[in-house]
Amino acid sequence: MNSFWDLFSSVNFYVTIISLATPLIFASMAALISNKAGVVNISIEGTMLVSALVGAIFSTLFNSAIMGILFACLAGVFLGYIFALSTIKLRTNEILVGIALNILAAGLVVFIIYALTGNKSDYSSVPLKTISIPLLRDIPIIGEIFFNSLNLLVYLAIVIVIVMSFFLKKTVLGIRIRSVGMNAKAVDSIGVDSEKVKIIALLIAGGLAGLGGAYMSIGFMSSFNTGMIAGRGFIGLAAEAIGAGIPYVTALFAVVFGLVNAFSLTAQTITGINIPYELLNTLPYVVTIIGLVVFAVIKKRRNKNNV
Amino acid sequence: MKKTLIDFFKIKGFSLQKFIFESLKTIMAILIAYLIAIIIILFVSDNPSESIYWFIIGPFSNIMEFGELIKKAVPLMFAGIAACVIVKANQFNLFTEGAFYIGGLAAALIAIYIKLPAVLAVIAALVGGGIVAALFGYIPSKLKSSLNVNEFVSSIMLNFIVLWIGVYLISNVVIDEVSGDTATKIIPEISKLKVLISGTNITYGLLIVIGIIILVKIFFSRTLPGYEIKMTGDNQRFAKFSGINVERRVVMAQVLGIFIAGVGGAAEILSNYHRFNWKTLPGFGFDGFMVTIIAKNKPLFVPLAALFIGYLRAGADLMAFNSDVAQEVVAIIQGVIILLIASERFFSSSFFKRLLDNYKERRNHKRMDVMKNE
Numbered sequence: 001m002n003s004f005w006d007l008f009s010s011v012n013f014y015v016t017i018i019s020l021a022t023p024l025i026f027a028s029m030a031a032l033i034s035n036k037a038g039v040v041n042i043s044i045e046g047t048m049l050v051s052a053l054v055g056a057i058f059s060t061l062f063n064s065a066i067m068g069i070l071f072a073c074l075a076g077v078f079l080g081y082i083f084a085l086s087t088i089k090l091r092t093n094e095i096l097v098g099i100a101l102n103i104l105a106a107g108l109v110v111f112i113i114y115a116l117t118g119n120k121s122d123y124s125s126v127p128l129k130t131i132s133i134p135l136l137r138d139i140p141i142i143g144e145i146f147f148n149s150l151n152l153l154v155y156l157a158i159v160i161v162i163v164m165s166f167f168l169k170k171t172v173l174g175i176r177i178r179s180v181g182m183n184a185k186a187v188d189s190i191g192v193d194s195e196k197v198k199i200i201a202l203l204i205a206g207g208l209a210g211l212g213g214a215y216m217s218i219g220f221m222s223s224f225n226t227g228m229i230a231g232r233g234f235i236g237l238a239a240e241a242i243g244a245g246i247p248y249v250t251a252l253f254a255v256v257f258g259l260v261n262a263f264s265l266t267a268q269t270i271t272g273i274n275i276p277y278e279l280l281n282t283l284p285y286v287v288t289i290i291g292l293v294v295f296a297v298i299k300k301r302r303n304k305n306n307v
Numbered sequence: 308m309k310k311t312l313i314d315f316f317k318i319k320g321f322s323l324q325k326f327i328f329e330s331l332k333t334i335m336a337i338l339i340a341y342l343i344a345i346i347i348i349l350f351v352s353d354n355p356s357e358s359i360y361w362f363i364i365g366p367f368s369n370i371m372e373f374g375e376l377i378k379k380a381v382p383l384m385f386a387g388i389a390a391c392v393i394v395k396a397n398q399f400n401l402f403t404e405g406a407f408y409i410g411g412l413a414a415a416l417i418a419i420y421i422k423l424p425a426v427l428a429v430i431a432a433l434v435g436g437g438i439v440a441a442l443f444g445y446i447p448s449k450l451k452s453s454l455n456v457n458e459f460v461s462s463i464m465l466n467f468i469v470l471w472i473g474v475y476l477i478s479n480v481v482i483d484e485v486s487g488d489t490a491t492k493i494i495p496e497i498s499k500l501k502v503l504i505s506g507t508n509i510t511y512g513l514l515i516v517i518g519i520i521i522l523v524k525i526f527f528s529r530t531l532p533g534y535e536i537k538m539t540g541d542n543q544r545f546a547k548f549s550g551i552n553v554e555r556r557v558v559m560a561q562v563l564g565i566f567i568a569g570v571g572g573a574a575e576i577l578s579n580y581h582r583f584n585w586k587t588l589p590g591f592g593f594d595g596f597m598v599t600i601i602a603k604n605k606p607l608f609v610p611l612a613a614l615f616i617g618y619l620r621a622g623a624d625l626m627a628f629n630s631d632v633a634q635e636v637v638a639i640i641q642g643v644i645i646l647l648i649a650s651e652r653f654f655s656s657s658f659f660k661r662l663l664d665n666y667k668e669r670r671n672h673k674r675m676d677v678m679k680n681e
Contacts, residue, residue, distance in 0.1 A: 090650035099593060108635070111635035227587070237460050281471040288464045
């Protein structure tokens with residue numbers, strides 16, 4: 001690869017963007033639904049890590065990627081349940097629960113891998129096959145990008161964004177979740193159990209984070225690695241904060257972060273710029289902070305104008 | 308006039324009942340966590356009795372192992388007191404993690420490249436590490452106070468940024484090719500923290516961190532800025548209306564905490580490493596928050612909590628070395644302990660009150676039933 005133009009005109013680059021944006025979309029949707037229910041859920045990172053491992057283990061156990069995804073999702077729901085239990089039933093500070101679960105997850109995965117294999121970092125999985133859709137894949141460029149080299153979970157992520165938007169706006173449960181986030185006492189006063197609604201939202205968030213984790217170990221790579229989540233759960237939180245709670249905008253920012261990530265991975269191959277890969281690796285995180293700052297400035301200005 | 312101990316505590320604003328409840332709760336949490344860990348060990352280990360022996364008794368088997376326990380606890384004390392200062396202002400700035408990394412790196416570089424006489428060399432490295440960390444730590448705290456950017460997310464992003472900058476430096480700029488590793492040159496002996504108790508690995512870092520903990524305690528109970536930080540943490544709106552410059556105190560608490568974490572990273576490198584060679588985040592930042600949760604955010608309890616976690620880890624290391632269980636089993640214990648200790652309802656006075664209420668209610672129902680039947 002020789003120049004920026006080559007990079008941006010290659011189909012592979014766009015496929016990489018979509019692949020890297022997918023886990024962020026799952027994470028940001030998990031953050032979104034928790035936030036709508038009025039809970040700051042920072043355990044998404046740990047949930048993704050554990051479910052990535054669970055997915056890898058069960059995919060090899062059943063020799064089926066789909067089973068892996070299913071169990072990863074269940075593991076996510078289970079961790080979501082622990083989070084909900086601690087924050088809602090035991091009244092623990094959300095951030096502290098999140099920190100506890102993240103610490104727990106980081107140790108737990110190493111412990112499980114060691115107990116199963118004797119090494120401490122990797123566990124190979126049965127990867128998900130890419131889907132190639134006949135006819136559609138023959139559309140020039142778009143067909144190559146969208147219908148030839150992506151897997152099931154990528155399409156699922158896109159569907160989830162659409163469903164999430166519909167779910168929060170049009171369904172009873174979705175509206176209840178949003179109202180709980182706005183004013184839990186008001187919801188209680190009309191006879192709806194706000195705690196129950198919150199728990200459901202957190203279970204859904206756990207399941208989504210679980211899918212994100214499964215995508216990392218089964219969809220994106222063909223093995224689990226203890227460092228593979230690398231802050232993606234937190235970037236999902238950032239995307240949600242910048243997206244102001246709107247599913248489509250949140251997903252858009254997840255894609256932007258995916259783009260930056262893809263760029264940081266592939267930019268070394270461009271001749272002419274000699275940025276070492278260590279510094280390129282900081283790019284997604286730098287852009288996340290910049291995004292948060294820009295969003296905060298815009299929000300502050302808007303508030304000022306309103307006053 | 309008879310003054311009992313309880314009266315004395317009341318005057319000092321200290322509730323004995325609450326203290327007993329909190330202690331009982333902590334002990335219960337630890338017991339439950341240990342029970343879970345032992346069950347797990349029984350499942351995975353081929354020789355569980357030996358594993359459990361090393362895990363629980365091992366750290367006390369001789370002075371060397373006990374020294375390991377203290378050595379493991381020292382960075383946890385640094386991280387714990389750093390997190391304590393930050394949490395006092397009700398902030399969750401996790402850059403303490405990156406501060407350990409960058410503080411350690413800065414200290415190593417200062418020690419290697421700036422030649423100073425004996426004591427000055429150590430002080431320069433420690434303080435330099437703290438200052439470099441605090442400079443980075445200023446970013447998320449300032450963003451929080453003036454733009455209301457979530458410090459949690461931004462500080463975690465900053466951790467990764469600092470890590471990769473550090474890895475870049477030690478693998479390209481300050482690399483010592485002779486070492487055969489991506490690491491800095493050897494840190495000169497003159498800048499290192501000497502061993503405090505011979506026969507162990509305990510260094511002067513222990514004294515430094517105890518000094519810092521005492522200073523923090525004095526800062527919060529005797530000085531105005533400390534008091535204002537506490538007020539801000541308890542109720543930010545109230546603090547603002549009472550005329551406290553809330554934004555400044557929020558930044559101050561975070562930068563101070565991160566400075567301490569940076570010194571902690573420096574002390575860790577100057578105590579236990581020949582070269583700076585960290586290629587991943589050390590994890591102490593998160594541990595610090597765990598320590599301060601267990602210490603109920605009281606500075607003087609931080610050393611105890613850190614010693615406890617140090618004991619867990621020293622035991623787990625011995626177990627991993629002598630048997631077939633990975634030391635990461637401590638992560639499960641730690642997670643369970645924090646979840647239970649941090650919860651408001653687990654084993655609290657209200658927990659018992661609810662039990663009592665339930666009991667009374669049931670008794671009343673029974674009475675009602677009896678009355679109905681009559």
